[in-house]
Amino acid sequence: MSLSTIIFYLLAALTLLSGLLAVTTRHIFRAAIYLLFSLLFISGIYFWLHYEFIAAVQIIVYVGGIVVLIIFSIFLTHQSGQELPKQKIGRTIFSALAAFCGFMLILLQVYQHEFVSTSEGTMEASIDNIGRQMLGTSDNGYALPFEIVSILLLAAMVGCIVIAMRTPKEIREGGL
Amino acid sequence: MHRDRHAHTERNQGGWIIKMEPGLNHILFISTALFFIGVFGFFTRKNLVTILMSVELVLNSVNLNFIAFNKYLWPNRLDGVFFTVFIIAIAAAEAAVAIAIIINLYRNHQSINVDKAEELKY
Numbered sequence: 001m002s003l004s005t006i007i008f009y010l011l012a013a014l015t016l017l018s019g020l021l022a023v024t025t026r027h028i029f030r031a032a033i034y035l036l037f038s039l040l041f042i043s044g045i046y047f048w049l050h051y052e053f054i055a056a057v058q059i060i061v062y063v064g065g066i067v068v069l070i071i072f073s074i075f076l077t078h079q080s081g082q083e084l085p086k087q088k089i090g091r092t093i094f095s096a097l098a099a100f101c102g103f104m105l106i107l108l109q110v111y112q113h114e115f116v117s118t119s120e121g122t123m124e125a126s127i128d129n130i131g132r133q134m135l136g137t138s139d140n141g142y143a144l145p146f147e148i149v150s151i152l153l154l155a156a157m158v159g160c161i162v163i164a165m166r167t168p169k170e171i172r173e174g175g176l
Numbered sequence: 177m178h179r180d181r182h183a184h185t186e187r188n189q190g191g192w193i194i195k196m197e198p199g200l201n202h203i204l205f206i207s208t209a210l211f212f213i214g215v216f217g218f219f220t221r222k223n224l225v226t227i228l229m230s231v232e233l234v235l236n237s238v239n240l241n242f243i244a245f246n247k248y249l250w251p252n253r254l255d256g257v258f259f260t261v262f263i264i265a266i267a268a269a270e271a272a273v274a275i276a277i278i279i280n281l282y283r284n285h286q287s288i289n290v291d292k293a294e295e296l297k298y
Contacts, residue, residue: 001196008198012206019210019233023217028226035229038210042236045203049247054260058239061264066232066271073225073275077282087220095219103212110204115249122251133254134261142258149265156269160276 008048015041026084028074036067051125203244210237224278224288228271235267 015038022034039062046055123129134142210233217230239260246256282288 005196005198008202012202015206016209016213019213022233023213023221023226023230028223031226031229035232038233039236042210042240045206045240046243049203049243051243051247051257054239054243054257057261057264061268062232062236065268069271069275070225070229073278076279077225077288084223084226087222092220095216098219099212099216102215103208106208106211107205110208111201115200117249118252120252123254125246125254125257130254130257134258140253140255145258145262149262153265153269156273159273163273163276163280 004048008045011041011044011048015045026086028078028082028084029071032067032071032074035070036063039063039067053125053127053130200244200248203240203248207237207240207244210234210240222289222291224274224281224290224293227290228274228278232267232271235263239263 018034018038018041022031022038025031025034039058043055043058043063046052046058133140134146137143214230214233214237217233218227221227221230242256242259242263246254250256278288281293285292287293
């Protein structure tokens with residue numbers, strides 16, 4: 001067993017473990033930290049697969065952006081140190097059963113399906129190739145989705161401002 | 177486009193032979209497990225922030241799937257990479273809007289429990 005294989009299994013185990021802890025722990029702040037580690041180990045898997053650009057984007061956007069945003073919202077909406085209320089045991093059991101059944105069903109499909117790969121050479125996922133194709137307007141170019149995503153981000157920004165905006169009446173009355 | 181459909185065929189003879197060398201099936205196993213961990217969290221959690229965390233886990237498992245298929249099945253193309261980049265961008269936008277809604281809800285109800293969020297409008 002080579003070192004690369006060992007690293008892969010280590011990353012996989014840590015990803016799944018921290019993901020599981022993120023959805024089961026009752027301290028909400030710990031859940032956010034476990035989520036952070038899970039996302040970090042997933043970016044490690046991207047590094048292992050030699051998709052360095054995606055790994056970097058994963059760290060920048062998820063770990064640096066979304067998790068920080070989630071931690072901010074936890075600070076704004078919870079007293080620190082407060083535990084989440086305990087779930088009903090029946091709900092937990094049936095949720096675990098449903099998730100496990102779905103997991104086994106999908107896994108059965110995955111292992112029975114015969115995947116066929118192409119043998120037409122490889123295209124390295126370098127920044128150069130990615131940039132040229134993402135902004136390309138030829139057959140395989142992704143310029144149009146790129147523009148649509150930029151409009152979506154603008155719309156999300158405007159939406160956030162509109163949702164967070166308070167009416168003048170609320171400001172006069174004070175409050176949070 | 178002519179693809180040699182018999183080259184590099186990975187086949188599990190008899191179904192459940194587990195190879196030690198990591199390949200497509202291993203990554204698909206991880207992403208499936210992560211997906212259903214997210215689904216489990218989505219079922220059991222009552223708090224809107226933790227539900228958002230579960231959704232992020234699900235989105236990440238899908239990204240992992242795209243990258244794995246790109247790496248092992250279509251190494252001559254980069255489509256999986258682009259899908260992943262766009263999913264990450266959309267997830268960021270979704271998280272920002274969701275957190276704006278959650279904080280606004282907390283301002284009005286002093287609670288972000290889903291049971292108490294029956295009326296999002298007033």
